[in-house]
Amino acid sequence: MPTVPLEGFHVVKHALRFAPQLVHDIRVQDLDRTRALAARLAPDIAQELLARAVLADVGHHTGVEATGTLPPPDLTPLTRRSAPLVLVDSPRSPGNVGAVIRVAAAAGAAGVATIGPLDPWHPSVLRGSAGLHYALPVLRVEAADLIGPVVVLDAGGDPAATLPPGAVLVVGSERDGVGPALRARADLVLALPMRTGVSSLNLATAVAAILYRDRA
Numbered sequence: 444m445p446t447v448p449l450e451g452f453h454v455v456k457h458a459l460r461f462a463p464q465l466v467h468d469i470r471v472q473d474l475d476r477t478r479a480l481a482a483r484l485a486p487d488i489a490q491e492l493l494a495r496a497v498l499a500d501v502g503h504h505t506g507v508e509a510t511g512t513l514p515p516p517d518l519t520p521l522t523r524r525s526a527p528l529v530l531v532d533s534p535r536s537p538g539n540v541g542a543v544i545r546v547a548a549a550a551g552a553a554g555v556a557t558i559g560p561l562d563p564w565h566p567s568v569l570r571g572s573a574g575l576h577y578a579l580p581v582l583r584v585e586a587a588d589l590i591g592p593v594v595v596l597d598a599g600g601d602p603a604a605t606l607p608p609g610a611v612l613v614v615g616s617e618r619d620g621v622g623p624a625l626r627a628r629a630d631l632v633l634a635l636p637m638r639t640g641v642s643s644l645n646l647a648t649a650v651a652a653i654l655y656r657d658r659a
């Protein structure tokens with residue numbers, strides 16, 4: 444199975460919390476410092492973290508790193524789901540995709556999918572999600588894989604529309620927004636109202652606002 448670097452205390456913490464069997468080779472710079480950090484920020488995983496850690500030279504400033512195995516792809520949310528599946532259309536910024544995964548995990552989304560060349564399991568995306576990839580399915584898909592009501596998020600859409608449960612919630616890329624292929628599939632185009640003069644929200648902010656506003 445492919446592996447990814449888990450860089451930093453928070454990434455390792457979330458991976459250990461949600462998928463401990465997929466975390467390997469935990470390395471810490473200093474046992475006492477790690478013990479204090481875990482006692483303060485994550486007492487629930489402290490024992491496991493320390494029991495499995497070995498001392499090593501660690502590059503990350505928190506002094507904690509590990510290796511993660513990618514989970515086997517879970518395609519369930521493509522066809523069956525009661526919460527929204529968030530789809531990011533051709534994103535460019537790994538940090539933005541990480542932020543979407545983080546809020547999708549927090550708000551109880553069914554999963555996060557991406558279309559386009561950016562690998563949603565790239566280490567930079569994993570840093571941006573604080574390791575919350577391990578809390579829900581994260582997949583790269585094609586538009587043809589999608590089933591269910593498609594709701595496009597766009598500043599020019601309907602500000603009165605709401606997100607139906609189990610929809611595919613499509614958010615666009617930083618520069619170009621949602622592409623024509625997914626716009627053509629939209630059952631609904633939903634806007635978050637903004638003050639005059641503001642062009643758009645950051646894509647992860649838009650996802651956060653709508654997931655929490657319309658949470659079942």
Ligand SMILES: C[S@@+](CC[C@H](N)C(=O)[O-])C[C@H]1O[C@@H](n2cnc3c(N)ncnc32)[C@H](O)[C@@H]1O
Nearest residue numbers: 596597598614615620621634635643644646649
């Ligand atoms: C930075 S915006 C893209 C701006 C891009 N220039 C455009 O024309 O759409 C990234 C994505 O966030 C979502 N978004 C941003 N502001 C929004 C708003 N006010 N209402 C709904 N969605 C919004 C949309 O999905 C958009 O494609």
